[in-house]
Amino acid sequence: MRIGLLGTGPWAQMAYAPALSRHDELDFAGVWGRRTAAAKELADSYGVRAYDDADTLLDDVDAVAVALPPAVQADLAVRAARAGCHLLLDKPLATTVAQGRAVVAAVEEAGVASVVFFTARFQPEIDAWISQQAATEGWFTGRAEWLGAVFSGDGNPFAASPWRREKGALWDVGPHALSVLLPVLGDVRRVAAAAHGPGDTVHLVLEHVSGASSTLTLSLTAPSAATGATVELRGAAGAAVLPESAQSAVSALVRAGDALLAASRTGGAHACDAAFGLRVTEILAAAEGRLNGGA
Structure with missing residues (x-):
């Protein structure tokens, strides 16, 4: 499968380009970016073509990975799906429900495969833990804390990201917590409650269709010493805590590439497809509405 990369920023450089070049069954064909010079620099470092027009890249490949x-x-x-390209997308799928629905509609109309890269879902230890807990009945509550120091640490490559500055932890790390x-x-x-904390920190209370409830604490402005991700479940079976993963983001992205290949070959939907990405977007939009004073 010939795959192109859309994007040239830190995440494209640190994760996507290395993963695409490492994958045994993906032919990393080229790079397009909003900055022509950056696209050429990244493409040259992997010996692939730099495209100055996104539609030309879409015409040349079978799939695209998006780090934008x-x-x-x-x-x-939407454009890539209409061009017949399978989609390896990043979280969040979109930051408005309308945009997310447009992606899902384009995927369904074109009949292409889609995978949204929620990192934890492609780390083997965590994926196995999620499957084990999903098969366990009687969960009563869940607690997720996803704390980063993007805006409070020195030299973080994502600190200058305009969309993270605007949307904050809710939209950046909220998808990770929800994916678990x-x-x-x-x-x-229902999003039962939402409140602001220090910096961009938010606290959410969610009601689930199973009858369980969960609380989320999300931040990109935590002190460096307080960072980390924790998920704890409590119920009839006792307590379960999310394990740590030794897998890097690059390794997880290679597994996401495997998932995209499998979905394209079988026609089956992956659990983290665009429709799941849309549902995460809908929940985050509801939470944002609560934070902004909505009911």
Whole structure:
């Protein structure tokens, strides 16, 4: 499968380009970016073609991987799907429900495969833990804390990201927490409460269709010493805590590439497809509405 990369920023450089070049069954064919010089530099470092026109790249490949801000990603994903390209997308799928729905509609109309890269879902230890907990009945509550120091540490490569500055932890790390909780506790019936904390920190209370509830604490402005991700479940079976993963983001992205190949070959939907990405977007949009004073 010939695959192109859309995006040239830190995440494209640190994760996507290395993963695409490492994958045994993906032919990394080229790079397009909003900055022509950056696209050429990244493409040259992997010996692939730099494209100055996105549609030309879409015509030349079977699939695209997207490492761009979510609003830009959503629009390009629609164009790519309509061009017949399978989609390896990043979280969040979009930051508005309308954009997310447009991506899902384009995927369904074109009949292409889609995978959204929620990192934890492609780390073997965590994926196995999620499957084990999803098969366990009687969960009562869940607690997720996803704390980063993007805006409080020195020299973080993502600190200058305009969309992260605007949308904050809710949209950046909220998708990670939801990607772990939803398969275990079920879909969210209601965002029961939402409150601001220090910096961009937010606290959410969710009601799930299973009858369980969960709380989320999300931040990109935590002190460096307080960073980390924790998920704890409590129920009839006792307590379960999310394991740590030794897998890098690059290794997880290679597994996401495997998932995209499998979905394209079988026609089956992956658990983290665009439709799941849309559902995460809908929940985050509801939470954002609560934070902004909505009911």
